[in-house]
Every structure is written in C-alpha cells, then in structure tokens.
Amino acid sequence: MKARAFSYARPSTVMEALETFADAGEDASYVAGGQSLVPALALRLQAPQLLIDIAHIEALRGVELQGGWLRIGALTRHCEVLTDPLIARHAPLYHAAAPHVAHPAIRNRGTIGGSISHSDPASEFPAMTLAMGAELELVSRTGTRRVAADDFFIDLFQTAIEPGELLVAIHVPVIRPGHRWAFHEFARRRGDYALVGCGVLAEFSDGLIEQARIVFFSVGNTPLRARQAEQCLIGKRLDEAAVAAAQALVGGDLDPPEDEHVPPAMKRHLARVLLGRLLGQIMRQDS
Amino acid sequence: MNALTSLDRPNSYIGRSVPRPNAKRLLAGRGRYVTDFVLPRMLHVAYVRSPYAHARIVSIDAQAAREMPGVKLVATGQDLARLCTPWVGTMDHFKGMKSPPQLPLPVDKVVWSGQAVVAVVADTRALAEDAAETVAIEFDELPVVVDIDAARMPGSPVISPELGSNLCFHGKIDTGGVDDVFANAAHIVEEEFHFGRHTAVTMEPRAIIADYDASEQQLTVHHATQTPYQFQDIYSRHYGIPESRVRVIAPDIGGSFGMKLHMYHEDMAVVGLSIMLGRPVKYVADRIESFVSDIHARDHRVRARMAVDADGEILAMDVEDVTAIGAFSAYPRTSVVEGNQVYRLMGAPYTFRNYRADLQVVFQNKVQMSQYRAVGHPIACAVTERLVDMIAAKTARDVFEIRSGNLIPDDAYPCTSPTGYQFEALSHHACLAKLRQMMDYDRLRAEQAQLRSKGIHRGIGIATFVEITNPGPAFYGVGGARISSQDGAIIKITPSGDVRCLISVTELGQGTETIIGQIVAEHLGVDRNRIKVITGDTETTPHGGATYACRGAGIGGETALQAALKLKANVLSVAGAILQEASEKLDIQNGWIIDAATMHPRVELAEIARIVYFRSDTLPPGTQAQLSVTHHYAPQGYPFAFTNGVQGCHLELDVETGLVNILKVWVVEDCGRIINPLLVDEQIRGGVVQGLGAAFFEECAYGDNGQLTNGSLADYLVPMAVEMPDIEIGHVETPTLDTQLGAKGVGEAGTAAASAAALNAVNDAMAPFGGSIAQLPMTPARILKALGHI
C-alpha cells in the first residue's frame, strides 16, 4: 500500500514546531524516527495531512548528567541508547533493554522519545521509563511541565502528552550504590516484541530491600507495575522464599488481555518464570 | 601430491562448486524484477477486497472512484467475465474431483476474506488506492465454513451449492490385510497430527505487467513466475488470443518456492484490464495482499497408526488425512496434488507392505491452498517419523536402531512402495550410517543424559525421507493439464566461438542458469565463461516445463547435455571437413578442436566459426555446417526419480517457557549426480530453514469468522538468521541410470524432513516430563500446554 498524500514541514526549533502544529489544527503529526509512524502511514491506518519532522531540532538531542538526574534528549536514537556510556552507567535498564528493541536498521532511526510517546504496550523503553521512575519533560505553547512516569502511561497508545505537545527529554534519577537491577524478555525471535518482558530495580540497605519497582510489559494496555509483588519484598532479605512469595503474587498484579495465541494463563505463567529468573539474578549479584 | 579426480579432466565442470555468474549482478543492485519495469503509458491497478470470508455481492457503487484524479478505469467481475472464459482447477486422473469455475473477479459472491472484487486502474498506484477507498460494495453476509470438520458436517453450509457438498476429492488406497495385521500386532502406536497453514513469503512479491497491443493483437506479459509457458497457454486460451501472439517474459525472480506457478485472480484480471484499456497495466502485490491472496500450504489433520511385531518390525500403517484447500482447487495444477503426495509418501522409506489410507480434500472459506516447496512431503515425513519414534519408545529401542531394522535395504532395488511408487535405487542405510557419524550421536546422547541432571533439556530427533523429483507426464500431462514434463534447448555458436544456450528451465535464484552453463561447457568442450544461458522468455526459448517439482537439473540438465553433444557432433563434422580428418578422431577441449588420441590442439573453435559464417566458400562442396541445434528431452524411464536422505536435529528446550533454541541440523542427502556442490548444499540449507519455519514459527492464523489475523511480517513469524542453527550437509551419490547426466532433484529435500526431525527432537526433549506434541508449528503456547504448564 501507499501512504495517502501529505504535506511535510521541517522546523528547526521547538517553538517553530509547536506553532506549525497549532496552525495545522489536529490533522498534523510529529514524526521523529518514523519507525512506528511511517508503517502506519503506509498501511493507511493513519493519514495526517501534515507531517512535522522534528528530527532536526537541536534542543531535543543529547545526553547529559544534571545533578542527580540523567537528561536524555527525546531524539536519542535506539542505537545511541545501546552504546552511550552515560546511559549504560546511570540509566542501566535502558542499556539492558536496547539490544532487544527491534533490529539494527530500526534502531538506527527509531528514537527513545518516539518510542515513549507512541507507547506501544509491548515496547521496552516505556516500561523501563516506569521501572526507573523517570520524569518526562513536555513542552507546549503554554510552557514546560514534568510528568512522573507513574502518571504518564494512561491507556493503549495513550499518554499524558496533549495534542500538539512535544516530549523534549526524559529525566532519569541516576543509579545509587544500593541499587540492583535486572532486565529480560521472552520473545519468539530476537528483536520481536516480547511475549512478556520485565525490568526490576531494587534498592538495598543493609541487605534488606528498601524499595522495589517491578515493571512488566506486553501484559496489558500499558507497562504495568507489579505492585503486590513489589510490596511483599519491602523490608525483606532477597532469598528463595522472598522470590517465591513475589512470584506467587505476580499473577494477580497482571491482567493480560484475551489472546487466542498467547492466552492470559500463559502470560501469567511466563511472568512468574521471568520474575523468578530476574530476582534470582539480583540475588546472585547481591551475595 | 593429491590424487587426480574426474575434476582434473579438461573442461570438467560437473561436480565443481562454481559460483553463480548472476549473483554479482543481483548483489550490485542490477537485478531486473518486474517491479523495476516502467513501460511507456503504463497504468497501475489497486483492488478493492472483500472484508468478509463468505458473502453475496448485493451492489457495487464505483461512481465516486471513477471521478477521482488519475483514474482511467474501474472494472468489476461482470466487465472481465465478458473477456475471459472461466477456469476449473481439476485434473482427470483424480477421479471424482470437483471444483467450481473461477473468473478473474467474482460476479455474485465472495468466498474468502481478502478476495479482490473491484479493480481500479489509475496513473499511479497511490491514486488507484485513493480511488479504491471510495468504492462502496454492499455485501450480504453468508455463513462461513472455516473449520476442517465443520466443512464436512451434515447440514453445514455448502460453499458451491452446484457441487452438492464441500468435498473436493475423496481418495482411498488399500493394499488389503491391514485390519488383520493390526488385530495381531504386538504393539500399535497412534496419534492425531495437526499441520497449520503457512505461506511462501517470497522476498519479491507477486508482480505482473500486462501489455496488450490491439494493433497487432499482441499480448506481452512481464510476469514474476517460474512457469512462463504455462501462463502463455492460459492467457492465450482464456482470452482467445493466438498462442503465437502471447509472449510471457519472466525476468529476475525474487523467490517463488512453488507459489508463483499458480493462476491468481488479480493476475488474470490485469490481462483483461490491459485489453480493455489498450495500455500496459502493472500490479505488484504488497505484503498484506500477499498474505491474503498468495497460495497457502499444508493445512492437514492426520490420524495415523502403525503396527509393529514383537521384534520391532513395522508391519502396517493406517492413515486418514483431511486437508482443507480454500473455496476451490487451484488452477491449473489443482489443490489435490499435496494430499495425494501425503497419502502416497507415508511410510515410503520402510519395508512394510500393508497400507491403508483415506484422503479427503475439503472446501472452506479461506484463500486457496496449493503446491509449495516439498508438496506433501513434510506431512508424510512428520507423521511417519513421529510414529517410528513412538515405536522406538514403546519397544525400548534406539531411534537409529528402529530405523536400520525397518528401512528398505540398500541392495533391494528396484522395488515398489505399497502405494505404487517405483524406486530405482535409494541409499537409506548408507545415509543413516553417515548421519550417525556426522552427528557424533553417541556423544550427543551421553551429553543429553548428563545435562538433564542439571535441568538442561536437549532433544535429538532424526527423520528419513524420500523425495519425488524429475516427474514425467504422469504428474500433470495425463490429468489433462497443459503442463509440459519435457524441456527444450537451443544452443548456438556465435561467429567468434562463444556459445548461447536458450533453455526452457527457469532461474528463480536457485542457480539453474549456472548448472546449465556447467553442463554445456563440459559436454561441448568450452570454457564456461564463454557460455551465456538465456531463460524465461516464451518468444525466444523453446517450450518446456520450466521450473516445478525439482526438475531443473534432472530434466533441464539432461536436455542441455544432449543438446551439447548434438552440437559437438556438428562442430566435429565440419572441423573434420576443414582439417581433412575423420571427425571421430577429433574432440573439443577448452574451445579447441584437438586430436582425440594425442590431445594435440588442431584449430580453435572460433576459427571454425569464422570459416563457417564468413568463408563458407572455402568448405568442401556440399558442406552445410549446423552450428545451432535445437533439442528436446522428455523423461521416459521411471515415472519419477526418487531421492532419499535423512536429517538430524539437535535443540534445547526451555521447559519453563516453551521456547526452543535450535542447536544444529545435519542432513545427509542422495540426489544422484551432484552438478554443483555449492548450489546443492545451499538448496538444502534454504529448504531446511523453510522446514524449521513450519516447525516453529510460520502459521496463517484465522479467526472463527474466516479472517486472517496475522497478515503482516510483524505477526506472521518467518525464521530469521539469529534463530537458525548451523546446517551441516553430507552426501551419498546414487546417480539415476535413466539419463546420461544421472542427476535427480534436490530443491525440496531440506524442507521435506526438517520439520519432522524437529518434531522428534522436541518430543525427545519433553520425554522425561511425559508430555508429547503432534502439532506444527510447535509454538511456546502449544509446548507449554503439552508440558502441562497451562
């Protein structure tokens, strides 16, 4: 199929982009790496009259340390997430997830901001954004705001981003000494969207778990925190019994949609197995 | 010093790994695919497709589309039915077979979801799609037949009421004695198998440009197909254009695997649209269209059992296959060939004599099912080989032992299978022994036991097979299909002593042109680089079968060989006249006429050509040199040249997730004379990958309403490089004595048994847990179910 005809604009500043969008009305769409939007255009699932290409806006680029936060520009490409030393050190769940995001050709163009804005429930980066408790910097013509990841993912392909608003950067609280983390996903083929995936970030103090964020993806309409599993770990030493307790609770944390090929029972089963393996990994890091 | 081999003879190309001369061109981006062709005044068609699997067409409103920018024509089934006669996909030798007539576009009802209903022709494809979106078709939904059993249930809706039922074909084979054998058998194993639909997913989708020139009544079709002559015949007969005025050109083809040799409605429509418009019309299927309109493959439910005596000797097999083919049988090769091969190939490697089988081919509201690489073989192989493994388990025998005790002995040929297949000479035991050694089987078993204790679950599976190759006219011709089993070649020597070979077998990326060049070079006695092989144009190449069912090397190759020998005799005759020498005393080597006894060079071939073409006045009176020959060859000995082999599969199963890591595949194969080891091995590897796709990944999934639910490459999983193992290949060579060349086919061998070996390996890995699986593809969900986790 061929996309419907559309107009194309290439602003070079954030303000220009916002103005262009406002002038066009709702029938415009930003495009960053194009790796989700362009296939949708080709399938005529989306047919905006105007594409606003934000890929040349300098203010959306760059990775830098700002106090206790790592600022990752929205235009940072998946391939940069894979190799950037600051991300590897301070936002390690992105680094761990990146090899599982699609394939090299797609990683060369796709952007982390695009992935988070698009918010596919099977995507790795939105889930890891939630797992690391990051904040999203959004800008509109009325100003800038920061939204916590916990409030950002609303529903299927729906985030806190208002029409016309731009995601400028992701701010990740940097990893501290007591932090342990693990990431893995089960996929039928390397690079596929996962059957089930999970990132765990836990903070230990004196050998006890002080805080835990366990985030699953591909199990519902948005990335999901396994809150009961998290809760049961708090204040505990991470041992076989604690792992088993968290595993026992995780099924109830998730509400996977009906799917003939990957039924909810299977998703829950895989989530239990995955959580067991990730907590096991963290347990071994700890000792 | 190494010993000399037959390859050290001058001009020795047969048996040599020479690379494909056209590979560089394709890699350099200089391929010429149908999509690349831009003809003057060319238009593009987009189709409006049915959203329903079964519905009556109440009305079509295309007024808005006709008024859209760039639109030149909107055509319906009625419009095309005025030009094109209907076709029926049956063959006479399938007794009682039925199928409804088909037209390019439907006139009154649609029978599968995605069926093209209206054609919109415009200046560009994008404009045609814009206009297609505005066509309003009113449908009246009819009850759908989706399930394989529902299709045969009394009272179920009948898709083509004029046929009386949804049964396309019912076949039976019975050698007699089966009930007695089962009644007295020491052991019986039985299983119900399910094989999902999958499809070819060629890199280049289907593509066609039809160009009708009314001034000359000439139809030229640029067509991505493996069988141009077949389509020349079809377009000529169904559009009433004399055959001499229909030219079909198959340029570079980006994969076909059997998919591009069937008649597709969109393609037939394009010819009619070009006739209506008097302009070239192009159609290129996009990926979604490929999924909903390319043929699908397999779709079988097989119940089978095997009887064995107390010594582990297999005595009998009893099989029931139901296969669902869509709403009609494909044209012109029919959709019964797959099922026919399934129930005739069951148990073919083994000695047992008592066999009974029942084949039911049924209609349903899905896209057509028909021949795809290894037609029927993977089903017959998986069923047979799984049952053999079940017998091994039941009688506490090793999987190699049970096979060596039951495979037809290598010295028992010629012999006939219980289903009537005649085997000239096979080498099951030699292949099995070689596989065991290549796999280092005993070490693998020891390692498996050791790893099991650590919670690592590896599986080992093997599968023997026979493959049907070099089919004679018994395959299609006797059934009334105008599909040739012979091939033709023209070989010419140019004035400077180069050689052109025009041959009817076609190139689809598998290397046909390469091996034809090797054969001509060897038997004519010239350097391969001086030979140009030309294929795929009905205007210039002789009529032949082209490419299907593993016949290019065996039949096309023999055609080239005989043509080369004929030309060589002509060359030596005129050389004898020039040199005043008896032609029997001469030979050709490296482009030189030599003294056959002393190998002493006498005169260059180019010099002979110069004299013949420019100085015929210097030849002895009465000499009329023939430096071009035409030659045809039709197979005449055995109806098919059967090949055989065995595959081994080693994999690791994650018993908690159902995910499988395929560690390695081994193949030992006997395709007779190997013309080019490099190409033979790559054919096998590619075939294995497709077999592993069927085993683990590929499945066309349908909802209850007959909608294909995974028609994109994001949802339909093809095997990719990361998941594919190393594939190690060994050979045993038993040439056929039916031809001088001795080559049989090899293109389907990899696909024939890869899924069976994988099925056995997964079951082997699961054995300690008491689970078993008999469904392909083996998805994580199905494996977890078999293991009792969900």
Ligand SMILES: Cc1cc2nc3c(=O)[nH]c(=O)nc-3n(C[C@H](O)[C@H](O)[C@H](O)COP(=O)(O)OP(=O)(O)OC[C@H]3O[C@@H](n4cnc5c(N)ncnc54)[C@H](O)[C@@H]3O)c2cc1C
């Ligand atoms: C074959 C294939 C496989 C893939 N596999 C995976 C996978 O395994 N895992 C995975 O996570 N992803 C996968 N993807 C998707 C890929 O990661 C996309 O790149 C990503 O989801 C979107 O990023 P983008 O920059 O390409 O966004 P675009 O496609 O350009 O845009 C996507 C959407 O986000 C909006 N948008 C983009 N940037 C901004 C911004 N800064 N502010 C506001 N709105 C914005 C756009 O308007 C659009 O609606 C795959 C894609 C393909 C084609």
